Amino acid sequence: MTLVAGIDSSTQSCKVVIRDLDTGAIVRSGRASHPDGTEVPPAAWWDALRAALDDAGGLEDVAAISVGGQQHGMVVLDDQGRVIRDALLWNDTRSAGAAEDLIAEFSAATLADRTGLVPVASFTSTKLRWLRDAEPENAARVAAVALPHDWLTWRLRGYGPADDSSLGPDLGELTTDRSDASGTGYWSPATGEYDRDLLVAALGHDAILPRVLGPGDSAGTGVAGYSTTADAVVGPGAGDNAGAALGLGAGEGDAVVSIGTSGTVFAVTPVPARDESGSVAGFADASGEFLPLVATLNAARVLDAIARVLGVTHDELGTLALAAEPGAGGAVLVPYFEGERTPNLPDATATLSGLTLASTTRENLARAAVEGMLCALADGVEAVRRQGLEPKRLLLVGGAAQNPAVQAIAAQVFDTPVEIPEPAEYVALGAAVQAAWALTGSRPAWDVQTVARPAPDHQPIIREQYRAAASAY
Ligand SMILES: Nc1ncnc2c1ncn2[C@@H]1O[C@H](COP(=O)(O)OP(=O)(O)O)[C@@H](O)[C@H]1O
Ligand SMILES: O=C(CO)[C@@H](O)[C@H](O)COP(=O)(O)O
Numbered sequence: 284m285t286l287v288a289g290i291d292s293s294t295q296s297c298k299v300v301i302r303d304l305d306t307g308a309i310v311r312s313g314r315a316s317h318p319d320g321t322e323v324p325p326a327a328w329w330d331a332l333r334a335a336l337d338d339a340g341g342l343e344d345v346a347a348i349s350v351g352g353q354q355h356g357m358v359v360l361d362d363q364g365r366v367i368r369d370a371l372l373w374n375d376t377r378s379a380g381a382a383e384d385l386i387a388e389f390s391a392a393t394l395a396d397r398t399g400l401v402p403v404a405s406f407t408s409t410k411l412r413w414l415r416d417a418e419p420e421n422a423a424r425v426a427a428v429a430l431p432h433d434w435l436t437w438r439l440r441g442y443g444p445a446d447d448s449s450l451g452p453d454l455g456e457l458t459t460d461r462s463d464a465s466g467t468g469y470w471s472p473a474t475g476e477y478d479r480d481l482l483v484a485a486l487g488h489d490a491i492l493p494r495v496l497g498p499g500d501s502a503g504t505g506v507a508g509y510s511t512t513a514d515a516v517v518g519p520g521a522g523d524n525a526g527a528a529l530g531l532g533a534g535e536g537d538a539v540v541s542i543g544t545s546g547t548v549f550a551v552t553p554v555p556a557r558d559e560s561g562s563v564a565g566f567a568d569a570s571g572e573f574l575p576l577v578a579t580l581n582a583a584r585v586l587d588a589i590a591r592v593l594g595v596t597h598d599e600l601g602t603l604a605l606a607a608e609p610g611a612g613g614a615v616l617v618p619y620f621e622g623e624r625t626p627n628l629p630d631a632t633a634t635l636s637g638l639t640l641a642s643t644t645r646e647n648l649a650r651a652a653v654e655g656m657l658c659a660l661a662d663g664v665e666a667v668r669r670q671g672l673e674p675k676r677l678l679l680v681g682g683a684a685q686n687p688a689v690q691a692i693a694a695q696v697f698d699t700p701v702e703i704p705e706p707a708e709y710v711a712l713g714a715a716v717q718a719a720w721a722l723t724g725s726r727p728a729w730d731v732q733t734v735a736r737p738a739p740d741h742q743p744i745i746r747e748q749y750r751a752a753a754s755a756y
Pocket of ligand 2: 576
């Protein structure tokens with residue numbers, strides 16, 4: 284049996300799946316946690332990746348591997364391949380002012396034309412601008428800029444600082460792929476080229492950027508000790524959302540709603556998106572097409588927080604939520620706990636409103652949490668529609684999509700039919716698709732099963748009262 288491995292180095296953890304090349308069946312899997320926080324030493328991802336590989340039984344019998352990862356995180360390297368400072372993650376909002384500065388210098392319209400993006404604090408370019416202004420000594424030392432999946436792929440291939448790698452700090456060997464390059468703010472999905480002027484405007488000087496690989500390309504081979512053998516193929520890797528699209532085999536008529544640390548709504552399209560309002564990011568995907576995407580900063584962890592306050596498990600939170608009526612008796616949670624990215628409110632905090640003595644119950648609080656989180660994503664579906672897409676079904680994935688209450692309430696919040704693919708780590712599965720593609724030269728056609736289609740039960744009251752509460756921001 285030929286085996287291929289896919290990795291998802293996501294915000295909260297690293298997950299590995301090992302699949303049978305012939306059927307796509309999952310043969311083994313593993314995971315390890317990442318540290319909390321929006322500023323993380325990349326070495327922690329490397330440690331977690333190696334722990335997750337161990338947990339998955341190692342790679343000795345694996346012929347190819349590819350790494351999907353959280354998007355946008357700023358990994359800055361000096362000329363010896365050393366990490367200069369902890370990575371700033373996609374959900375770190377300190378660069379909100381830098382985003383405004385870049386927009387003031389270039390205009391939203393110009394940046395949307397040149398990169399498909401209007402800067403918000405999540406994107407790499409704004410983090411580099413923040414570094415230039417807040418830590419000029421660090422900025423001056425930057426020889427190369429990479430993203431989480433680029434850096435892990437480089438490490439997996441044996442590159443790194445001289446005292447901590449077998450092949451040394453060859454920065455010219457850094458690679459990325461179209462999907463992750465498209466989240467930097469200095470790469471154009473339309474032309475497939477870096478926009479070096481924008482990099483210089485952000486960082487203050489030019490730097491080495493990873494070579495951009497296409498779907499099915501190979502980044503190179505592994506090294507003994509980290510991968511199977513020295514000839515294990517290493518695929519191009521991807522941003523996590525593009526990886527999930529690949530793992531799901533998302534196509535025309537599909538929109539994916541992912542409920543992990545981030546909430547995202549995205550679709551695979553043949554043409555790049557351009558949204559001057561900034562709601563929809565015009566990313567590239569991992570199959571040679573494009574990936575218009577809306578992201579929120581507040582998704583699964585909204586439920587984590589409210590479950591904690593109520594002193595219940597996720598399952599119990601779901602049971603409470605389903606015991607309340609749609610609309611939660613008027614209680615509305617606008618869940619901007621971490622600030623928000625869509626809408627762009629980096630300094631916002633969450634509010635719970637509409638409470639009366641009668642409506643202040645555990646059931647209504649649980650339901651308000653699920654409804655608020657999903658309403659923010661329903662706004663995302665509308666923004667994608669404004670790009671001319673008309674999804675026929677919404678595929679719900681990510682940690683919180685496993686919750687039965689989230690599935691049932693999604694059928695009340697969204698006015699498009701919802702489907703639940705079999706529970707799986709779709710980013711890692713998509714990375715394994717890339718590994719197989721790089722190994723064989725063709726994209727594998729592996730099946731994805733749907734396990735539930737909650738009956739449509741649209742309850743407009745939920746979004747109406749959410750809209751009213753959110754309009755206060
Ligand atoms: N049954 C569940 N109900 C609600 N939330 C859940 C459930 N299972 C996992 N989660 C939450 O999902 C999140 C992890 O999802 P995941 O998609 O792996 O996130 P990420 O990719 O951002 O690391 C965690 O916040 C976790 O608490
Ligand atoms: O910033 C984005 C997309 O633009 C996020 O989707 C990150 O890519 C993190 O994803 P998760 O770790 O939450 O899956």
